[in-house]
Amino acid sequence: MAAAWDSATPVTADQTTVNITTDHVGDEAADASSGTIIDKVQEELKRAADKVEAEFSKNEAKMHRYLPSFRGLMSKDDRYFVPRCVAIGPYHHRAAAYLHQAEEMKRAAAYYFICERQSSGHSAEVIYARILSVAGDARSCYDDDAVLAGIIPQADFATMMFQDACFLLQYIMHANGVASQLPESLRRWFVANEDSIQRDIFLLENQVPWLVLDTLIYKPAHLLDLLRHCQSGSSSSKSRTISWGLPAESLPEYSSAIDLAEMGIQLKTNRTAKFSDTRLARGFLFSNLFLAPLVMDDLNACWLVNMLAFEIAAGTRYTNTSYVTSYVLLIAMLMDREEDVHELRVKRILHGDFSDQRTLSFLKDLLDLFDYWTDQHSDFMADLQDYRRKRWMWISLHKFIYNNLKSIVTVLSIISVLVGIFKTLFSISMKQH
Incomplete structure (x- = not known):
């Protein structure tokens, strides 16, 4: 071993330096990479x-899609999600053959819209140029999926926005009795399809951005948002810390309409008919729960579903403006059985041609969409829990009287009859003596 070692070629100082330098360069290259x-x-x-x-910054102005939580409801009945008569925007563009007739009507409406504007000095070129100026921003409001990517070129998209916006404005003027140059044929088509049009133009996935309408004529995101804003109203309560909604399981138990009646809380319609105007007014003995009346028919049910879909998709729970959601949570809580639905009809809270069973089933389906309570609903439930705690003795007495009123009245009637008989017998006895 020693001989082998001695015979080995010695390593010079220069070679050692080269090796060390090479290793260092390799480390630097690795670090750089x-x-x-x-x-x-x-x-x-x-x-x-x-x-x-x-x-996120344009979330409220975005043309939202239905979230996966709505798939169960969509599989049961698509009437609240798919247009029957007219497609607005790209999501249902050329989706079904039965929508093609409305495409011709939209072009006709756009033509008469241009004619009206030309009579007031606005050329077709100027009107269309306005749409082109916002087409890029409008396009960015929609999902950048296969519907928009390559299938609808920019020029076609601008034309679609122009026709849809003109159609909507013409229909709105017609529906509000505003004089316009519409021919009788288009007017009759509007009247014949009024129910379907009113339903279709408020579907979540059947919208055009408000900025498109605004170029041709509070700025909401689209027509559905305008409907929600008008129906919801604005809360008059003081601003409060936003807790982003709480899990339902961590909060007090539900109370149906019958439960509230047993507690001495009477249901009454509010004066404003706004969803946000819900309050519990406490009296000395009895209290009143004021809330907006609800009409349950196909059209209003469709609007309700799509306003809910918009609030959920737009994340209004994080801005404390989920007025429709809060109202639905409350009204669905009040309906535990068909007897509760009947009670709401008696109190003039519930109207419409939906049967009690259908109304109950519909609202319970909506309730399944939520695994949280909004701040407004949490506040109401906390107020109701406080009412229970402070008036437990009065509630127990009132509940007994409420549930046994017929028996009590019957007993009192029998006692009254017996007293009358005894008085008569006593009177006869006194005369005999």
């Missing part, structure tokens, strides 16, 4: 974060 990869990863992450922020 690693740094480049990290920089690229950070750039990708930043781009993703910027995209999320950009999407």
Whole structure:
């Protein structure tokens, strides 16, 4: 071993330096390569974060799609989700043959809209140029999926926005009795399809951005948002800390309409008919729960589903403006049995041609969409729980009287009759003596 070692070629100082230098250069190259990869990863992450922020900033103006939580309801009945008569926007563009007739009507409506504007000095070129100026922003409001990516070119998209916006404005003027130059044929088509049009133009996936309408004529996101805003009203309560909704299982138990009646709480319609105007007014003995009346028919049920879909998709629970959701949570809570539905009809809270069973089933299906309570509903339930705690003795007495009123009245009637008989017998006895 020693001989072998001695015969080995000696390593010079220069060779040692070269080896060390080479190793050092290799380490630097590896570090540089690693740094480049990290920089690229950070750039990708930043781009993703910027995209999320950009999407969130325009969330309320976005043309939302139905969330997966609505699939169960959609599988039962698509009448609340698919247009029957007219397609507005790209999501249902050329989707079904039965919608093609409305496409011709939209073109006719756009033509007469242009004619009206030309009579007031606005050329067709100027009107269309306005649409082109916002077409890019309008397109960005829709999902960038196969419906928009390549299938609908920019020019076709602008034309679609123009025709749809003109159609909507013409129909709105017609529905509100505003004089316009519509021919009798188009007027009759509007009248013949009124129910379907009113339903279709408020579907969540059947909207055009408000900015498109605004170029031709509070700025809501679209017609459905305008309907929701008008129906909901604005809360008069003081601003409060937003807790983003609480899990339903962590809050007090439900109370049906019959339960509230047993507690001495009477249901009454509010004066404003706004969903946000819901309050529990406490009296000395009895209390009143004021809430908006609800009409249950096909059209109003469709509007209700789509206003809910918009609030959920737009994330209004995080801005404390889920007025429709809060109302639905409350009205569905009040309906535990068909007897509760009947009680709401008696109190003039519930109207419409839906049967008690259908109304109950519909609202319970809506209730299945939520695994949380809104701040407004949580506040109401906390107020109701406080009412129970402070008036437990009065509630127990009132519940006994409420549930046994007929028996009590019967007993009192019997006692009254017996007293009358005894008085008569006593009177006869006194006369005999």
